[in-house]
Amino acid sequence: xxxxxxxxxxxxxxxxxxxxxxxxxxxxxxxxxxxxxxxxxxxxxxxxxxxxxxxxxxxxxxxxxxxxxxxxxxxxxxxxxxxxxxxxxxxxxxxxxxxxxxxxxxxxxx
Numbered sequence: 367x368x369x370x371x372x373x374x375x376x377x378x379x380x381x382x383x384x385x386x387x388x389x390x391x392x393x394x395x396x397x398x399x400x401x402x403x404x405x406x407x408x409x410x411x412x413x414x415x416x417x418x419x420x421x422x423x424x425x426x427x428x429x430x431x432x433x434x435x436x437x438x439x440x441x442x443x444x445x446x447x448x449x450x451x452x453x454x455x456x457x458x459x460x461x462x463x464x465x466x467x468x469x470x471x472x473x474x475x476x
Contacts, residue, residue, distance in 0.1 A: 383421035
């Protein structure tokens with residue numbers, strides 16, 4: 367993502383990435399892992415890893431996932447969309463209200 371694309375990222379996205387980066391940094395510090403070691407374990411340069419901690423929207427999602435993996439938190443990625451109440455509501459609205467049925471009842475054995 368170039369500088370223009372970065373500046374056009376929605377503010378909510380920038381805020382979320384900033385919060386995520388701060389949480390990753392805190393988790394790293396709590397575990398006593400140096401930033402240089404995190405970068406090496408994520409297979410990226412130190413400047414790129416620093417972008418993760420700053421919440422830079424130009425960082426590739428794979429680097430974020432690698433950082434979470436190093437911290438033992440990668441399973442949280444899968445749980446992000448485990449519950450999707452908005453999507454489920456939209457899907458429910460698209461379902462037909464009634465099921466088309468056969469007006470003749472054949473072979474009914476009462």
